[in-house]
Amino acid sequence: xxxxxxxxxxxxxxxxxxxxxxxxxxxxxxxxxxxxxxxxxxxxxxxxxxxxxxxxxxxxxxxxxxxxxxxxxxxxxxxxxxxxxxxxxxxxxxxxxxxxxxxxxxxxxxxxxxxxxxxxxxxxxxxxxxxxxxxxxxxxxxxxxxxxxxxxxxxxxxxxxxxxxxxxxxxxxxxxxxxxxxxxxxxxxxxxxxxxxxxxxxxxxxxxxxxxxxxxxxxxxxxxxxxxxxxxxxxxxxxxxxxxxxxxxxxxxxxxxxxxxxxxxxxxxxxxxxxxxxxxxxxxxxxxxxxxxxxxxxxxxxxxxxxxxxxxxxxxxxxxxxxxxxx
Amino acid sequence: xxxxxxxxxxxxxxxxxxxxxxxxxxxxxxxxxxxxxxxxxxxxxxxxxxxxxxxxxxxxxxxxxxxxxxxxxxxxxxxxxxxxxxxxxxxxxxxxxxxxxxxxxxxxxxxxxxxxxxxxxxxxxxxxxxxxxxxxxxxxxxxxxxxxxxxxxxxxxxxxxxxxxxxxxxxxxxxxxxxxxxxxxxxxxxxxxxxxxxxxxxxxxxxxxxxxxxxxxxxxxxxxxxxxxxxxxxxxxxxxxxxxxxxxxxxxxxxxxxxxxxxxxxxxxxxxxxxxxxxxxxxxxxxxxxxxxxxxxxxxxxxxxxxxxxxxxxxxxxxxxxxxxxx
DNA sequence: ATGAAAGCGCTAACAG
DNA sequence: CTGTTAGCGCTTTCAT
Numbered sequence: 082x083x084x085x086x087x088x089x090x091x092x093x094x095x096x097x098x099x100x101x102x103x104x105x106x107x108x109x110x111x112x113x114x115x116x117x118x119x120x121x122x123x124x125x126x127x128x129x130x131x132x133x134x135x136x137x138x139x140x141x142x143x144x145x146x147x148x149x150x151x152x153x154x155x156x157x158x159x160x161x162x163x164x165x166x167x168x169x170x171x172x173x174x175x176x177x178x179x180x181x182x183x184x185x186x187x188x189x190x191x192x193x194x195x196x197x198x199x200x201x202x203x204x205x206x207x208x209x210x211x212x213x214x215x216x217x218x219x220x221x222x223x224x225x226x227x228x229x230x231x232x233x234x235x236x237x238x239x240x241x242x243x244x245x246x247x248x249x250x251x252x253x254x255x256x257x258x259x260x261x262x263x264x265x266x267x268x269x270x271x272x273x274x275x276x277x278x279x280x281x282x283x284x285x286x287x288x289x290x291x292x293x294x295x296x297x298x299x300x301x302x303x304x305x306x307x308x309x310x311x312x313x314x315x316x317x318x319x320x321x322x323x324x325x326x327x328x329x330x331x332x333x334x335x336x337x338x339x340x341x342x343x344x345x346x347x348x349x350x351x352x353x354x355x356x357x358x359x360x361x362x363x364x365x366x367x368x369x370x371x372x373x374x375x376x377x378x379x380x381x382x383x384x385x386x387x388x389x390x391x392x393x394x395x396x397x398x399x400x401x402x403x404x405x406x407x408x
Numbered sequence: 409x410x411x412x413x414x415x416x417x418x419x420x421x422x423x424x425x426x427x428x429x430x431x432x433x434x435x436x437x438x439x440x441x442x443x444x445x446x447x448x449x450x451x452x453x454x455x456x457x458x459x460x461x462x463x464x465x466x467x468x469x470x471x472x473x474x475x476x477x478x479x480x481x482x483x484x485x486x487x488x489x490x491x492x493x494x495x496x497x498x499x500x501x502x503x504x505x506x507x508x509x510x511x512x513x514x515x516x517x518x519x520x521x522x523x524x525x526x527x528x529x530x531x532x533x534x535x536x537x538x539x540x541x542x543x544x545x546x547x548x549x550x551x552x553x554x555x556x557x558x559x560x561x562x563x564x565x566x567x568x569x570x571x572x573x574x575x576x577x578x579x580x581x582x583x584x585x586x587x588x589x590x591x592x593x594x595x596x597x598x599x600x601x602x603x604x605x606x607x608x609x610x611x612x613x614x615x616x617x618x619x620x621x622x623x624x625x626x627x628x629x630x631x632x633x634x635x636x637x638x639x640x641x642x643x644x645x646x647x648x649x650x651x652x653x654x655x656x657x658x659x660x661x662x663x664x665x666x667x668x669x670x671x672x673x674x675x676x677x678x679x680x681x682x683x684x685x686x687x688x689x690x691x692x693x694x695x696x697x698x699x700x701x702x703x704x705x706x707x708x709x710x711x712x713x714x715x716x717x718x719x720x721x722x723x724x725x726x727x728x729x730x731x732x733x734x735x
Numbered sequence: 736a737t738g739a740a741a742g743c744g745c746t747a748a749c750a751g
Numbered sequence: 752c753t754g755t756t757a758g759c760g761c762t763t764t765c766a767t
Contacts (some may be wrong), residue, residue, distance in 0.1 A: 084760055095738045100762055110736060127520040132760025134523075135462045135743050150486060150502075151684070156478040163504060167514065175477075175502045177490060187494065195744095196457040302688050331688055338690035357478070358685055361629050361658055363665035411744055422754045427746055437752065459744025462759050522760095 083124035085132075092120035103128055140195060143173045143384060144188055146202040148180050152300070152328065153356040154373075155203060158224060161377020162201060169385050171198075180206035192219050199384045202226075205268040220387040224380040225371075227395075229269055234387070236379045236396040240270050243369045243400040244277025247323050247351045250367070250402055252285050256321035256349060260293035262308040262333060263325050264300050271296070274325045274353070293319055297329065305332025313340060320348060321408075327352035327359040327368055334362055334407070350407040364406030372398050410451040412459075419447035430455055466525060470500045470711060471515055473529040475507050479627070479655065480683040481700075482530060485551060488704020489528060496712050498525075507533035519546050526711045529553075532595040547714040551707040552698075554722075556596055561714070563706045563723040567597050570696045570727040571604025574650050574678045577694070577729055579612050583648035583676060587620035589635040589660060590652050591627050598623070601652045601680070620646055624656065632659025640667060647675060648735075654679035654686040654695055661689055661734070677734040691733030699725050 089096045094113055101109050102117040109117070120126070134140050143166055147155050159175065166173050174197060176188040185207060191197045192215070199220035202212060209228050215221060216233045227235035251259055261278050264271045275294075282289050292315060297304040305324060312319060313336065324330035330352030337344055344350055344364055352359055355370035376398060383393045416423045421440060428436050429444045436444070447453075461467050470493055474482050486502065493500050501524060503515045512534060518524045519542070526547035529539060536555050542548060543560045554562035578586055588605050591598045602621075609616050619642060624631040632651060639646060640663065651657035657679030664671055671677055671691055679686055682697035703725060710720045 085762095086760080096761080097738060097740095097763080098736085101737085104762080108736070113737080127517070129462075129465075129760050130518070130521040130523040131458075131462045131465060131467065132743095133762075135456075135458045135745085135759085136761045136763085138456075138458060138743065140458065150477060151480065151483040153478070153480070159477060160504075167511075172501065172514075172518070174499065177487075184494075187499075190454070191457070191499070193454040194457040195454075196461075302684065331685075335688050335690065357629065358688075361662050361689075363662065363690060413744080423745080424747080424755075425753060428753085431746080435752070440753080456744050459759095460746075462743085462761085463745045463747085465759065 083126040085126075085128065088117065088120045088124055088126050091124060092117045138195065140198055141171050142197040143171050143381070144176050144192060144197045144200045145173050146176050146178060146185070146188060146200055146204045146207060148204050148206055149177055150175060153358060154326065154328070154354045156357075157373035158203065158377035158380075161374040161379075162224075162381040163377075165378040165381035166385070169381075171381075171385065173381075178204050178206065180204075182208060185211070189215055199388050201380050201384055205270065220384055222380050222383045222387065222393070224376055226268065226270055234383055234393050234395045236376050236383065236398065238371050238376075238398050238400045240273035241277040241280070243353070243371075244274035244323070244325070245281045246277075246400070246402050247353065247369055248278050248281035249284075250404070251321040251323065251349060251351060251408065252281060252287065254321075254349065254408060257287050258290075258293075258317070258319040259287070259321045259323060260290075260295070260312055260319035261323050261325075262295050262297065262305060262329050264297055264329070266296055271325065278323060300326050300328055302328055302332040302335070305329035305334075306336045307332070309333035309336035313342075318348070321350070322348060323351045325353050327354045327356045327366060330366055330368070330407075331358060331362055334366070338363075345406070345408050352407075355403055360405070362407075367405045367408040368403050370401045370403050372400075410453040412453075412455065415444065415447045415451055415453050418451060419444045465522065467523055468498050469524040470498050470708070471503050471519060471524045471527045472500050473503050473505060473512070473515060473527060473531045473534060475531050475533055476504055477502060480685060481653065481655070481681045483684075484700035485530065485704035485707075488701040488706075489551075489708040490704075492705040492708035493712070496708075498708075498712065500708075505531050505533065507531075509535060512538070516542055526715050528707050528711055532597065547711055549707050549710045549714065549720070551703055553595065553597055561710055561720050561722045563703050563710065563725065565698050565703075565725050565727045567600035568604040568607070570680070570698075571601035571650070571652070572608045573604075573727070573729050574680065574696055575605050575608035576612075577731070578648040578650065578676060578678060578735065579608060579614065581648070581676065581735060584614050585617075585620075585644070585646040586614065586648045586650060587617075587622070587639055587646035588650050588652075589622050589624065589632060589639075589656050591624055591656070593623055598652065605650060627653050627655055629655055629659035629662070632656035632661075633663045634659070636660035636663035640669075645675070648677070649675060650678045652680050654681045654683045654693060657693055657695070657734075658685065658689055661693070665690075672733070672735050679734075682730055687732070689734075694732045694735040695730050697728045697730050699727075 178184045205226040223235035295308045352368040359366040505511045532553040550562035622635045679695040686693040
């Protein structure tokens with residue numbers, strides 16, 4: 082495989098000149114440049130990023146931590162991150178942790194040993210302590226899920242307000258018996274969305290029934306289905322359900338369809354995230370839309386600025402209630 | 409930042425010894441090893457992968473090319489690739505090409521300049537010529553979509569047979585008017601699945617109506633919905649539809665639901681891929697299941713073997729017809 | 736404008 | 752078992 086030495090030899094110049102042609106072409110005379118370019122072409126030379134990276138001690142690689150790529154919530158965010166990263170000359174490594182600390186560790190080590198220059202964490206299940214410790218020495222930002230009292234910058238939305246809007250929408254539609262399908266409250270977003278639910282219910286003086294507050298361990302379709310199954314078994318049924326993610330809502334909708342319960346006539350349903358599927362269900366899902374692409378691109382910019390040593394500040398973005406057929 | 413030199417100095421040994429406790433601990437006496445380990449700990453030393461990579465001229469990075477991560481078809485395959493890769497000490501870089509040759513080129517360059525050691529291509533839109541050229545010099549395998557007369561190894565299924573099974577299933581159910589929602593026939597899998605459709609129809613002496621063969625440019629939900637819209641407009645309606653991907657089928661189902669057409673009573677529907685969402689629709693979707701995880705893990709193994717210089721052979725895996733509510 | 740030379744951090748052959 | 756040393760391929764000062 083051709084290296085810079087061979088090119089230099091073939092072109093009859095020094096390796097420094099070849100390097101200049103590669104990185105700083107205007108400081109080389111047209112004549113020598115042409116010579117070098119021809120040698121490069123003839124030898125089919127490709128500069129090794131390995132050598133360059135060691136020399137410059139940069140890898141131009143960013144890590145994106147997420148529990149699982151199968152969650153459609155992340156896809157638009159990733160697109161935003163990716164476009165911005167590529168624009169800035171970085172590549173991203175999608176890191177599925179599967180909520181597994183060991184996996185997590187592999188990726189943390191990649192930044193410790195310089196294989197990657199920084200981390201965008203979107204993983205609610207990440208070990209906050211480890212992440213905070215790592216953030217002292219390496220550039221890290223958080224996207225969507227963040228650490229409440231942490232020192233790590235983030236970009237997110239106002240989850241409490243968004244949930245409040247969703248529930249208020251149901252209340253204004255005349256619903257009084259409203260259930261909540263939430264995820265595990267060990268996650269900040271789950272706690273915040275619960276607070277939004279609570280706030281709306283209290284504001285309109287509606288009772289919160291503990292048996293209608295469901296906390297699911299995971300956020301897969303089956304969990305939503307399971308949750309709805311639980312709700313339907315109860316003596317008194319709610320007339321409306323707010324699920325904190327579209328995936329949960331779609332699972333719940335499945336169970337409603339199976340039982341021939343009409344949506345929204347018998348039970349109204351609101352989701353969260355506006356994933357692509359949410360428009361393919363029957364009926365289509367009312368949901369909260371987050372500016373996912375923007376969240377991605379902002380977090381990528383934040384991280385790159387941090388890498389460059391610039392100061393960065395956390396950002397809260399706007400959400401939007403998207404009213405469709407399920408309410 | 410601590411490097412191997414500082415550790416050696418602190419421990420009072422040579423850099424070689426430090427390197428040994430890192431890579432080959434058993435050849436070092438317990439006593440010196442302990443000394444070195446303590447120095448490593450005290451200095452909070454992390455070996456630089458940059459230096460190691462240059463020295464060993466390996467990056468332990470594999471590229472996975474796919475048009476878009478938002479297509480749920482890829483998620484299980486990626487899991488298979490990832491698990492196998494990590495097991496073998498490799499990491500994977502998910503590369504979205506967006507069917508954009510420029511993007512594609514970025515990733516091809518990463519392997520040319522040694523940042524990555526090989527490529528698993530799952531991208532039907534990839535430039536076959538470029539890929540074949542690259543495969544002469546670098547380890548490359550194909551997963552799912554492959555090049556018919558190419559020299560590049562692949563793992564896939566028998567698309568023609570799978571499509572044949574899907575259509576035969578509809579025929580055995582008594583259907584005679586069967587439509588096909590296909591993707592663009594520039595893709596091999598589309599041509600193969602068409603052939604399977606054709607074979608089944610001919611075997612049972614059923615006519616193939618050109619107006620019931622739809623070739624969609626993309627394979628998003630909207631394309632399936634669009635296709636079904638087209639079918640419903642026609643004078644004579646089919647009683648069954650085979651869509652070559654679940655995503656298309658789900659879009660088609662959406663349009664059927666909108667028009668209150670009963671599935672499977674009025675129109676039966678078969679998809680392809682068995683994506684997670686295909687079990688959440690109402691009715692659930694009959695589909696062809698591919699061993700996606702296995703495809704992923706086999707292709708990763710193939711690539712790693714190729715990198716190691718071993719000979720590898722293409723593999724065709726089994727598929728399965730999964731009969732659910734839509735037929 | 737170009738070249739010589741140092742060195743990024745590591746591994747591995749060789750010597751002892 | 753451990754140390755010395757060369758060098759992976761590149762960029763970048765410092766001279767010229």
